[in-house]
Amino acid sequence: MILETFPVGPLQCNCTLLGDEEAGEAIVIDPGDEVSRIYRRMADLGLKLKQILVTHAHIDHVGGALKLKRLTGAPILLNENDLPLLKMMEQQAAWLGVPTPEVTGPDASLVDGMKVGLDRYPARVLYTPGHTQGSVCLHFEPLKMVIAGDTLFAGSIGRTDLPGGNSRQIIHSIETRLMVLPDATRVLPGHGPATTIGAERNSNPFLTLR
Numbered sequence: 001m002i003l004e005t006f007p008v009g010p011l012q013c014n015c016t017l018l019g020d021e022e023a024g025e026a027i028v029i030d031p032g033d034e035v036s037r038i039y040r041r042m043a044d045l046g047l048k049l050k051q052i053l054v055t056h057a058h059i060d061h062v063g064g065a066l067k068l069k070r071l072t073g074a075p076i077l078l079n080e081n082d083l084p085l086l087k088m089m090e091q092q093a094a095w096l097g098v099p100t101p102e103v104t105g106p107d108a109s110l111v112d113g114m115k116v117g118l119d120r121y122p123a124r125v126l127y128t129p130g131h132t133q134g135s136v137c138l139h140f141e142p143l144k145m146v147i148a149g150d151t152l153f154a155g156s157i158g159r160t161d162l163p164g165g166n167s168r169q170i171i172h173s174i175e176t177r178l179m180v181l182p183d184a185t186r187v188l189p190g191h192g193p194a195t196t197i198g199a200e201r202n203s204n205p206f207l208t209l210r
């Protein structure tokens with residue numbers, strides 16, 4: 001198994017490459033930027049891209065998705081409730097003072113319970129709105145791992161002051177969809193270091209100080 005997470009772009013979004021060397025296949029999660037680097041790494045490893053999974057439509061997570069699709073032919077999957085954010089790409093780019101990336105609608109919506117990923121390393125989509133209305137997490141149960149996007153961070157949670165954000169909803173999503181996972185589940189957030197469900201359950205101030 002190949003599991004590599006590398007921060008990309010000015011906001012250092014954690015882009016994750018998960019590959020199965022035997023099957024020669026890979027998925028990429030949140031290719032926000034630095035697509036040539038991601039593409040070169042897959043080419044070096046001899047992996048064919050099967051899916052581009054996007055946890056939510058903020059520019060730092062989705063900005064490179066179309067470029068990667070054009071290079072590989074892989075479909076883009078993204079929850080349809082974030083379509084309004086995709087249409088606001090120019091505004092999102094203006095917030096950061098970066099050029100507007102070309103984006104496109106998803107090939108399919110990432111809906112709750114959907115099975116995605118690789119045959120040997122499958123994931124289930126957990127619909128976790130709050131940071132945005134289309135935010136999802138990806139639970140790779142056999143790997144005891146969850147890709148959390150900007151919903152849950154080590155010691156923090158995603159901001160809810162941008163369009164589509166809702167602070168009560170994000171807490172509800174975390175408590176009902178993530179905190180029900182086993183303590184040992186590794187959490188790979190959309191920014192910053194990895195953590196575990198157990199560590200966040202015990203010490204995340206946004207979850208314990210309510």
Ligand SMILES: [Zn+2]
Pocket residue numbers: 056058131150
């Ligand atoms: Zn975000």
